Amino acid sequence: MSYSDPQSPLVRIEVDGAAHPVPEGITVIQAMWKIGRPMIHGVGCLGGVCGACPITYRLPDQLTSKTALACQTAVRDGMAITFIPSDSSKKAIALIPAAPPNQKTLFQYYPETRRCTACRACSSVCPQEIDVMGGVRAAINGDLSNVAEKFTSCVMCGLCAAVCEVQIRPHRVGMYARRLTGAFYPKEATRLLQRIEEVRSGKYESAWNQLLSADDAALSKYCSSEEAAQKLAS
Amino acid sequence: MSRLDESKSLVIEARAARMKETQALLSAEEKDALIRRYHPDFRKEAYRPIRLGPNQGEQTVHELANLLEGESPVAAEAISLSPQHQVDLLIIGGGGAGATAALTAKAAGAKVLLATKLRLGDSNTVMAEGGMQVAVSAEDSPVRHFLDSLRGGYMKNDPALLKTLVEEGPEVAKWLMDLGVLFDREEDGNLSIRGGGGSSKPRLLRCKDYTGLELMRVLKDCVLNEQIELLEFSPIVELLTDGAGSCTGAILKNLDNNQYIVVQAKSVLLATGGIGRLHIQGFPTSNHYGATADGLPIAYRAGAKLTLQDTFQYHPTGAVYPEPMAGILVTEAIRSVGAQLVNVKGERFINEMETRDAVASAVIRECAEGRGVETPAGRRGVWLDMPMVDLVNGEGTLAHRFPNMLRQFSRYQIDIQKEPVLVYPTLHYQNGGIQINVDGESTVPNLFVAGEASGGIHGRNRLMGNSLLDIIVYGRRAGRAASKRATEISFGSTTLRHLDLFHDAQKKAGVVPQTVSPMLFPDYAKKNE
Numbered sequence A: 001m002s003y004s005d006p007q008s009p010l011v012r013i014e015v016d017g018a019a020h021p022v023p024e025g026i027t028v029i030q031a032m033w034k035i036g037r038p039m040i041h042g043v044g045c046l047g048g049v050c051g052a053c054p055i056t057y058r059l060p061d062q063l064t065s066k067t068a069l070a071c072q073t074a075v076r077d078g079m080a081i082t083f084i085p086s087d088s089s090k091k092a093i094a095l096i097p098a099a100p101p102n103q104k105t106l107f108q109y110y111p112e113t114r115r116c117t118a119c120r121a122c123s124s125v126c127p128q129e130i131d132v133m134g135g136v137r138a139a140i141n142g143d144l145s146n147v148a149e150k151f152t153s154c155v156m157c158g159l160c161a162a163v164c165e166v167q168i169r170p171h172r173v174g175m176y177a178r179r180l181t182g183a184f185y186p187k188e189a190t191r192l193l194q195r196i197e198e199v200r201s202g203k204y205e206s207a208w209n210q211l212l213s214a215d216d217a218a219l220s221k222y223c224s225s226e227e228a229a230q231k232l233a234s
Numbered sequence B: 001m002s003r004l005d006e007s008k009s010l011v012i013e014a015r016a017a018r019m020k021e022t023q024a025l026l027s028a029e030e031k032d033a034l035i036r037r038y039h040p041d042f043r044k045e046a047y048r049p050i051r052l053g054p055n056q057g058e059q060t061v062h063e064l065a066n067l068l069e070g071e072s073p074v075a076a077e078a079i080s081l082s083p084q085h086q087v088d089l090l091i092i093g094g095g096g097a098g099a100t101a102a103l104t105a106k107a108a109g110a111k112v113l114l115a116t117k118l119r120l121g122d123s124n125t126v127m128a129e130g131g132m133q134v135a136v137s138a139e140d141s142p143v144r145h146f147l148d149s150l151r152g153g154y155m156k157n158d159p160a161l162l163k164t165l166v167e168e169g170p171e172v173a174k175w176l177m178d179l180g181v182l183f184d185r186e187e188d189g190n191l192s193i194r195g196g197g198g199s200s201k202p203r204l205l206r207c208k209d210y211t212g213l214e215l216m217r218v219l220k221d222c223v224l225n226e227q228i229e230l231l232e233f234s235p236i237v238e239l240l241t242d243g244a245g246s247c248t249g250a251i252l253k254n255l256d257n258n259q260y261i262v263v264q265a266k267s268v269l270l271a272t273g274g275i276g277r278l279h280i281q282g283f284p285t286s287n288h289y290g291a292t293a294d295g296l297p298i299a300y301r302a303g304a305k306l307t308l309q310d311t312f313q314y315h316p317t318g319a320v321y322p323e324p325m326a327g328i329l330v331t332e333a334i335r336s337v338g339a340q341l342v343n344v345k346g347e348r349f350i351n352e353m354e355t356r357d358a359v360a361s362a363v364i365r366e367c368a369e370g371r372g373v374e375t376p377a378g379r380r381g382v383w384l385d386m387p388m389v390d391l392v393n394g395e396g397t398l399a400h401r402f403p404n405m406l407r408q409f410s411r412y413q414i415d416i417q418k419e420p421v422l423v424y425p426t427l428h429y430q431n432g433g434i435q436i437n438v439d440g441e442s443t444v445p446n447l448f449v450a451g452e453a454s455g456g457i458h459g460r461n462r463l464m465g466n467s468l469l470d471i472i473v474y475g476r477r478a479g480r481a482a483s484k485r486a487t488e489i490s491f492g493s494t495t496l497r498h499l500d501l502f503h504d505a506q507k508k509a510g511v512v513p514q515t516v517s518p519m520l521f522p523d524y525a526k527k528n529e
C-alpha cells in the first residue's frame, strides 16, 4: 500500500522525544509505520471510531498541547507527539434494571458524577468535540435522554475521565445513560413487535415452503419478478 | 486553477441540471456486461487455483491462496500442548459476532473465554456506518428481504442460511433494543428505516452514521458487565484437534511477551472477521488494522471447507482524497438520500442505487477510460456530490444524519456540505468464507464460525446492511449451538495431528509454502512504505 506522494516534501516530527523526517500529509499512525514502528497498542480501526489511538501533540508555535486521534490527524512540521495509553478508567458493573430508571439509578454506580466543578477540562480534551461537561450536567439533572444524545459519537477513548480533577468518568456515565434510554424508550416500536408476532404465528410458512423447495430456475424466476415477490410477501 | 479544481467547478455548475435528470437502472444484460468487464472479481490474472486441502483446484486470489497454503507459525517449534486454560467454549475475535456469541453462550450457562487480537471491540463492526437490514415495515416482509438478498447475491446464497437470517432479523433487533441499543426512531416510536442499494423496500435500521459504533459499544459493555473471561492482544495462531478430526482448542500468542497460550476447549468459535488488510489486487481498504483473514488459513489447515472464497466486495465509495483518508468508507446511505456520482466532466454515469458491484464497476470504468480525476498523490477517482443531499432533503440533513462523515472530512478542511469529494472503490468485505450450517458449525466437528469469517449467507455479493444482521443472528445461533455442544461432550485430547496431515498434503501437491499464516497484521512498518 502506498499512502504518500513520493514527491511530497518531508516534515520533521518528534515522537517521544526523538526526531524523524516523514512525508507531509500522512496521518500520525502512518508516520509511525514510516519510521518503522509496528503498531500493536494504540491502533485499532484506523477510521476514527474505536478510540484506541489518543495522542497529545504540540506544535512549535503553541504553548499548550492538544489531544487528538492519531489515525485522524495529519502530521505537521515540528509536531511533538506522545501516544496516550488507552482508557484505564474503572467500569462499574451497571446492569439494566427491571423498572424504569430514576436519578438514583445512575448515581448508584457513578456517585462521583455529582461532584462536577464545571471546570470544562473534559470538553476541551474530547477528540469528538462532544459537550462532555454539558452531558455530565444533564446527568446531574436527571435528563437521561439528553445525556444519551450528547454522547452519541463517543468513541470511549477515556480522555475525559483521565483529565477530570474529581474522578468523574463522563464517558461511562454517558454509556450507561444511553443504554437506559434505549432499553426504556418511552414509545414502543409497534411495527417491529407486530412483525415478530407474524413470524412466530407462522404467517410466512407457506411462502418458505414454496421457496425452499423450489429449484434454482424457479427461484431465479421469483427473484426476477417483482410481482412474485409482492405476492409471496402478502 | 488545477485540473482537480477545474473539474470540481464543473461538478458544481452542472448540479442544477443534474438534479432534474434521472438515470435509468441498468438492464440485466447491461449490468452483467459492465461487471464482467470491470469488476475486480473478473480479473483472471488476479486468481489461481488452490493447490491442496478441501477446496483444492478451486480458484481464489493470490493473496488468499498464499495464506491458505502457508506454514503454521508453530510448525517448527517444539511447544508444550498442556493447556493453560480449560473452558467449555473458546471464542476467538472481539468484534460484533464474537461478543454476541459470548453473551449468548454465557447466558446458556457455558464457561466462556473470549480471546482477541487487539482490544475487545477493535474490529470492522465498530466502523459500520450505514445500518442493519430488518424487514419491519408493513409493505415489507422477511420473504421480500430474502428475495432481494438472493438477487443481490446472484442466487449463490445458501437458501437455508439466508432464510434464517431474514426471519430472525426482527427478533434480533428487539434483543439489541432490550440491551439498550438506540436505533433512530420516528415520532410515533417506530424504527426509522431507509433504503439501500439492491433493496426493493427501505429496511435499514441505524443510529445516525454510527450504527456499528453503537452496536459495538453496547455489546462490549455487556461483555464487561457479564465479566466474561477476556484475553486481549492474544490472537489465535493455530487450532488444536484430537487426531480424529474434531477441534479441541487453540494456540494463542500473547503479543506483549510473544509466549504461546494453549487453550483446551470443548468447542471453539471463530469470529475473526474479514480480509481487507490483504489489499487484494493492490486495493485500498475500509477495514480495521487486524482484518487479515486469520480465521481462514487456520480453519483450512484443520480441514474446514471454504465457500465462495473467490468473491470480494469492493465498496464503490472509498475516499481517495485527502491522502490520509484514502480507503476510508463513505457510506452508501449518503447515495440513498441523493448524493450523486459524477465524472471529471461533471456528468452522471450510473444510477447510484444499483448494487455495489455494479456501481464499483462503473467507477472503475470511468477511471480506466480517462474520465476520472487524478489526485496530487497519483490516485484516481470520481466525484461524489454530497451537497446534493441538503439540496434534496433540506439544509442541515448532512449534518444531522451523517455527523461522522462531516467530522472526518472537516478535520482536513473539507466541508462536505459545500463541496464534492473524490471516491474510488475500496476493498470492503469478504463475500465468502468458512462454510457453515444454520447452527454456525463448520465441516470440522466442534469448530463453529460466525460473522464475516463465515461464507454462504450472502452469495456472491452482500447487500448493504446484511452483515450487521448476520453477525448478530449467527453470533447468537453459533454461540447457543457451541455452548450446547460443550455440555454434551467431554474434553478431547489436544494434538497438532492436522498439521502433519497438512504437511503430507503439501508434499504431495509439491507446494512449498511462501509465507507463514495467519498474517496477524499488515506489514506496513516492515515494508517502510
Ligand SMILES: Cc1cc2nc3c(=O)[nH]c(=O)nc-3n(C[C@H](O)[C@H](O)[C@H](O)COP(=O)(O)OP(=O)(O)OC[C@H]3O[C@@H](n4cnc5c(N)ncnc54)[C@H](O)[C@@H]3O)c2cc1C
Pocket (backbone or CB within 6 Å): A047, B092, B093, B094, B095, B096, B097, B098, B115, B116, B117, B118, B119, B120, B121, B122, B123, B124, B125, B126, B127, B128, B129, B130, B131, B132, B133, B211, B212, B234, B235, B236, B237, B271, B272, B273, B274, B286, B287, B288, B290, B291, B292, B294, B295, B329, B428, B429, B450, B451, B452, B453, B464, B465, B466, B467, B468, B469, B471, B518, B520
Ligand atoms: C467501514 C465499514 C463499514 C461497514 N458498514 C456496514 C454497514 O453499514 N452495514 C453492514 O451490515 N455492514 C457493514 N460493514 C460490514 C460489517 O461491519 C462487518 O462485516 C461485520 O461487522 C463483521 O463482524 P465480525 O464480528 O464478523 O468481524 P469484526 O467485527 O471485524 O471482528 C473480528 C474480530 O476478530 C479479531 N481477530 C482477527 N484476527 C484474529 C486472530 N488471529 N485472533 C484473535 N482475534 C482476531 C479482530 O481483532 C476483531 O476483534 C462495514 C464494514 C466496514 C469495514
Ligand code: SF4
Pocket (backbone or CB within 6 Å): A122, A125, A126, A127, A128, A129, A130, A132, A153, A154, A155, A156, A157, A158, A159, A160, A161, A170, A171
Ligand atoms: S466523551 Fe470522553 S471518552 Fe468519549 S470521545 Fe470524548 S473524551 Fe473520549
Ligand code: SF4
Pocket (backbone or CB within 6 Å): A115, A116, A117, A118, A119, A120, A121, A122, A123, A132, A133, A136, A160, A163, A164, A165, A166, A167, A168, A170
Ligand atoms: S472535567 Fe470533571 S469536573 Fe471538570 S467539567 Fe468535566 S466532569 Fe466536571
Ligand code: FES
Pocket (backbone or CB within 6 Å): A042, A043, A044, A045, A046, A047, A048, A049, A050, A051, A052, A053, A069, A070, A071, A072, A155
Ligand atoms: S485507530 Fe480507531 S480511532 Fe484511531
